[in-house]
Amino acid sequence: LHLQETGPGLVKPSETLSLTCAVSGDSINSPTYFWGWIRQPPGKGLEWIGDIYHSGSTYYRSSLKSRVTISIDTSKNQLSLKLTSVTPADTAFYYCVRHPAAAGTNWFDSWGQGILVTVSS
Amino acid sequence: DIQMTQSPSSVSASVGDRVTITCRASEGISNYLAWYQQKPGKAPQLLIYTASTLQSGVPSRFSGSRSGTDFTLTISGLQPEDSATYYCQQANTFPWTFGQGTKVDIK
Numbered sequence: 660l661h662l663q664e665t666g667p668g669l670v671k672p673s674e675t676l677s678l679t680c681a682v683s684g685d686s687i688n689s690p691t692y693f694w695g696w697i698r699q700p701p702g703k704g705l706e707w708i709g710d711i712y713h714s715g716s717t718y719y720r721s722s723l724k725s726r727v728t729i730s731i732d733t734s735k736n737q738l739s740l741k742l743t744s745v746t747p748a749d750t751a752f753y754y755c756v757r758h759p760a761a762a763g764t765n766w767f768d769s770w771g772q773g774i775l776v777t778v779s780s
Numbered sequence: 781d782i783q784m785t786q787s788p789s790s791v792s793a794s795v796g797d798r799v800t801i802t803c804r805a806s807e808g809i810s811n812y813l814a815w816y817q818q819k820p821g822k823a824p825q826l827l828i829y830t831a832s833t834l835q836s837g838v839p840s841r842f843s844g845s846r847s848g849t850d851f852t853l854t855i856s857g858l859q860p861e862d863s864a865t866y867y868c869q870q871a872n873t874f875p876w877t878f879g880q881g882t883k884v885d886i887k
Contacts, residue, residue, distance in 0.1 A: 705816075705824065705867055705878040720875045754823055758871075765871035766814035768835070770823035 660684040662755040662771035669777050670749075676742040676776055680755030681735075688713045688733045693758050696729060696740045697767065698751040701775070706751075711738060712760065745778045752776075782806050782870050786879030794887045797858045801882045803868035805849040812872035815844055815853045818881075819864045828853065829871070860886055 666678035680694075687694060695710035709719040711729045719727050728741045742749060755771035758764070783806035793799050803813065811831040816824035826835045828844040831851055841857045855862055863886050868879040 704880045705869075707876040707878070718874055763810070763812050763871065764829075765812070765876055766826060766829040766869065767816075767824075768826050768829075770825070773823050 660757070660769050662757070662769060664753060664755050664771045664774040666753075666774060666776065668775060669779065670745055671780050672746055672778055673744055676740070676745050676749060676778070678740045678753055678755075678774065678776070679737055680739070680771055681737045682755075682757075683736070685757070687731050687736050687738060691760055693718075693760050693765075694731065694738050695756050695758070697754045697756050697770075698749075699754070699773075700748075700751045708740070708742075708753075710758070747778045750776065750778045781875055782809060782873055782877050784868055784870055784877050784879040786868055786882050788882060789880065790883040790885065792885040792887050793858050795858055795860060799855040799858050799862075799884060801853040801866055801868075801884075803851045803853070803879050805851070805870055808849055809870045809872035811846050812870060813844075813846065813851045814869045814871055815842075816867045816869065817862075817864045818867065824867060827866075855884070858884075858886065862886075 661683045663681045693710040696708040709729045726743045731738045752773040754773045756767040757769040758767045785804045813831045815828040818824040831846040832844040845852045865881045865883045
């Protein structure tokens with residue numbers, strides 16, 4: 660399994676951060692897994708952003724819910740992240756991740772290499 | 781949200797030493813806890829899930845245990861390649877939350 664994040668490395672304050680994760684080696688349409696995003700400000704800890712299931716059901720961190728959208732494109736086998744109205748506090752490494760869908764198995768067994776997004780004018 | 785409190789925040793040990801990292805959950809999470817290893821400039825990698833099950837390919841010197849809401853990651857026989865930051869994560873309840881990390885250095 661390979662997850663590859665792509666997108667702009669620099670976003671201006673108040674604009675929208677948009678990232679894509681290309682998935683290879685597994686189908687994003689699989690009912691066995693959730694797909695999602697985690698971020699990590701440089702030098703700091705990990706923060707889960709949200710998950711999406713193949714059905715399109717989404718689950719978001721409450722503090723980001725008003726600004727975040729995660730979607731999937733099954734034809735391209737990829738998922739996307741959009742975060743609106745960004746501020747410098749959104750500067751972070753953004754990781755695309757996968758975790759099993761069965762109850763109680765919500766650990767992240769695959770991670771992309773991550774992409775650094777800096778919010779600055 | 782469930783808070784995960786890790787200790788210590790950092791530890792320095794010699795090759796061959798036994799290192800123990802603790803993670804305490806603010807409420808019961810059964811055994812739904814995972815541990816990750818993150819080396820500088822790299823993405824985290826899953827080490828252990830359901831508190832004590834080693835992910836495929838992880839050396840047997842890593843082990844995990846649970847006592848109530850307290851969880852422990854033990855490295856028995858520290859190796860130079862174990863220098864990294866380790867995170868716990870509760871996998872019981874949305875939102876999934878992580879500990880603040882423990883940095884392990886080699887003396």
